[in-house]
Amino acid sequence: MLEGSKNLTYTENTVKILSALNDESREQVEKLAEAYKDCPFIIAHSGMRSDEVRSEVVRVIKKCDNVFADTAMSISHDGAIEWLVSKVGADRVLFGTDIPWYDPGYGIGSVLFARISDADKYKILYENAKGLATRVE
16 A cells, blocks of 8 residues: 555556546656556546546546556446547547446447547457556566
């Protein structure tokens, strides 16, 4: 557990870190991403937040090449996937769900019916995660 954090957990051998990025942890995600440049960080629920927090997520992703967004947006709005891709690019977005709390069909549909190219959908649903998995082998 990070010192002073209730939400971020890691060990020296961690390959991936999942952060629910809230007001308490956003600065820690950025600091850790800068300190551990070989470690990919995934910010969960990247599109379902307030405009202020979504803007902060984008800022951190643009600043740190090892930070990615996921699409687990259990209360997202129409256009959230398009907005996220327009701000950070499909290469930095990973498919995510809120299993077991929500049916994964919602998350899959959010990507499949997003107004983005098929190539971007393929990246989000498969290629980007494969790239991260290959990177850590």
